Amino acid sequence: MGQLRQSWIPIKALIIKEILAVWRDKKSRITLIVPPLIQLLILTHAATLDVNNISIGLYNEDTGWYSHELIQRIKGSPYFKHVYDYKDSHKIREGIDEQKAIVALHMQSDFSRHIAEGNSATVQVILDGRKSNASQIVLGYLNLIFQTFSRDMLKLQGVDILEKINIEFRAFFNPNIEYIYYTVPSLVAILSMVLALTVTAMSVSRERENGTFDQLLVSPSQPWQILVGKMVPAMVISIGESTLLMIAALLLFKVPFEGSLILLYLSMIVFLFSIVGVGLFISALSKTQQQSILGSFVFMTPTMLLSGFATPIENMPLWLQPWTNLIPIKHFFVIIRGIFLKDMSTLEVLKYSWPMALIAIFTLSIAGWMFKKRLE
Numbered sequence: 001m002g003q004l005r006q007s008w009i010p011i012k013a014l015i016i017k018e019i020l021a022v023w024r025d026k027k028s029r030i031t032l033i034v035p036p037l038i039q040l041l042i043l044t045h046a047a048t049l050d051v052n053n054i055s056i057g058l059y060n061e062d063t064g065w066y067s068h069e070l071i072q073r074i075k076g077s078p079y080f081k082h083v084y085d086y087k088d089s090h091k092i093r094e095g096i097d098e099q100k101a102i103v104a105l106h107m108q109s110d111f112s113r114h115i116a117e118g119n120s121a122t123v124q125v126i127l128d129g130r131k132s133n134a135s136q137i138v139l140g141y142l143n144l145i146f147q148t149f150s151r152d153m154l155k156l157q158g159v160d161i162l163e164k165i166n167i168e169f170r171a172f173f174n175p176n177i178e179y180i181y182y183t184v185p186s187l188v189a190i191l192s193m194v195l196a197l198t199v200t201a202m203s204v205s206r207e208r209e210n211g212t213f214d215q216l217l218v219s220p221s222q223p224w225q226i227l228v229g230k231m232v233p234a235m236v237i238s239i240g241e242s243t244l245l246m247i248a249a250l251l252l253f254k255v256p257f258e259g260s261l262i263l264l265y266l267s268m269i270v271f272l273f274s275i276v277g278v279g280l281f282i283s284a285l286s287k288t289q290q291q292s293i294l295g296s297f298v299f300m301t302p303t304m305l306l307s308g309f310a311t312p313i314e315n316m317p318l319w320l321q322p323w324t325n326l327i328p329i330k331h332f333f334v335i336i337r338g339i340f341l342k343d344m345s346t347l348e349v350l351k352y353s354w355p356m357a358l359i360a361i362f363t364l365s366i367a368g369w370m371f372k373k374r375l376e
Contacts, residue, residue, distance in 0.1 A: 036191045040188070041252075056080050056104065057095045058074070058083060062110070066115045067112050069149070070123075070145075073149060077145060103126065118157065180253055185340045186336070192242040192271075195237065195241050198279070199279070200230065200234040200283055201293070201296045204286070238272050239272065259342070267356075277365075282295035284373075307327050331355050335352050
């Protein structure tokens with residue numbers, strides 16, 4: 001017991017030194033508090049896959065009532081804000097080429113006649129393939145309008161629609177499909193990761209630049225004590241910042257919180273341990289803070305691409321999908337969204353926490369080995 005207490009004394013001194021080094025620096029204080037809040041406010045509205053305020057071009061060669069009715073329905077849709085009426089087919093290519101419109105419709109001169117005769121009529125839909133994801137969503141909006149139009153025209157002509165399907169729409173955990181409910185918890189996880197990685201990645205390189213790292217080399221502290229002394233302050237700062245971001249999520253963005261706060265913090269600690277291990281590994285390799293920042297960027301870029309935040313993992317190649325399990329934030333995304341929106345059970349949290357625990361053990365072990373190698 002006494003030996004453990006003696007081991008704790010240098011660790012405690014290192015923890016206090018690290019926290020004071022960050023907190024006494026005015027620039028560091030501002031960097032830790034202000035940018036994450038600004039990023040949360042901006043990215044919440046910017047990082048969305050919703051497609052609204054769509055610009056559409058219309059070239060109608062038909063003068064009949066049916067084409068006019070379809071056009072009015074498109075103009076009245078809440079999705080389409082800017083509607084351009086073209087008088088020439090060449091204007092369609094020009095409008096899409098200049099990105100004035102993401103989609104254009106071309107109706108032939110016999111459109112209304114075909115519908116009046118009870119036949120099918122063709123509408124040519126031209127999409128901007130440079131915006132493939134948005135174009136597919138826009139096509140879905142148009143298909144819904146076309147289907148409703150076809151059904152209403154058949155009823156107008158006295159055609160009984162038998163075996164029609166009545167769709168009752170319902171969404172679990174997010175009844176109104178509010179995209180902000182997906183974005184805000186995800187951004188809390190992302191910004192927490194960025195902060196933990198940055199603080200730890202720059203800890204040793206900052207010591208080297210300030211000339212205080214040599215004091216650690218001659219101190220009686222063991223490598224594992226220095227490792228813990230560098231790790232704990234980053235954990236404390238990251239958890240405090242995450243708490244601030246969650247308060248903003250609840251008060252500013254009104255994101256519901258249905259689950260257990262204890263489970264969220266326990267899983268967050270495991271997640272941050274895995275990130276801190278990566279940060280300490282980068283810090284041990286870097287000689288300057290600039291190298292630390294570059295190393296953090298090298299880690300974060302593939303992490304965000306493979307995490308499932310921007311694109312579904314199911315859409316990735318089959319050979320790549322298993323590798324995403326090595327990304328800690330992928331598992332934490334599931335946990336934080338589940339606890340926020342659906343009261344995730346303890347067993348489910350454990351299911352996604354143990355991979356992060358394995359990653360944390362691995363990254364911290366590598367970081368400890370690097371520290372021991374550097375100090376020796």
